[in-house]
Amino acid sequence: MVLACLPAAMDELAAGVYALTQTIETDEGERAFHPAAVETDRGLVLLDVGLPGQADALADELDAAGFDWSDVWAVVVTHQDGDHAGALATVVDETDAVVFAHETCARYVDGREDPIKGDGDDRYPPVPVDVELVDGERFRTEAGPMRVVFTPGHAPGHVSLYFPDEQLLIAADALTADEDGLQSPSEHFTLDMAEAAESVGVLATLDVETVHCYHGGTVEADSERIAEIAEFLP
16 A cells, blocks of 8 residues: 655656656555656657556656656556556646557557456556557667667566667666666566566667666666576576
């Protein structure tokens, strides 16, 4: 149960790429989530939006970065889980944003199917997906091209976003981070660890210096560290 939203923090990962932090207090203690936002010539693209009820915290983060709802033109949902897509309906109501999700993920976001890890009785409000993504698609951004990398395993249709010009990876839940640095995806919350390991192997082929994880935030890590994680996954 969510008890309260706490003050947020914002950081710029690269020119026009912002790390956003949503912190909540639950019965089990404090939890932090780390969506992101990217500037483009059409406006701001949000990379995930947080749990239901977190839209106001997201708006506060945008304000800290010098933006408001009117600057948002799109949302990329990295996958179906409620902590990533739960606030989507509210965000779309506020912004009329174009919604992007991988073609395998779209049916869970738009309501044709209930999210696999959730309870159908309390699923987040479904939202139509305007554009269904496939692996390798690119967005033009202020930080150069942002490439969609298909990284299933944690969930069907999971994607990560890669900025080759900045050697920056937005890993979503394909990887995690903690005080010791970059870590493997959470086994407890990952549906198919073998597939997740293959996805981490794909990420290890990228030229990376910085990784932003939805759970754990931003860490300095290179492809060697990602390959090391892939090697020891089941």
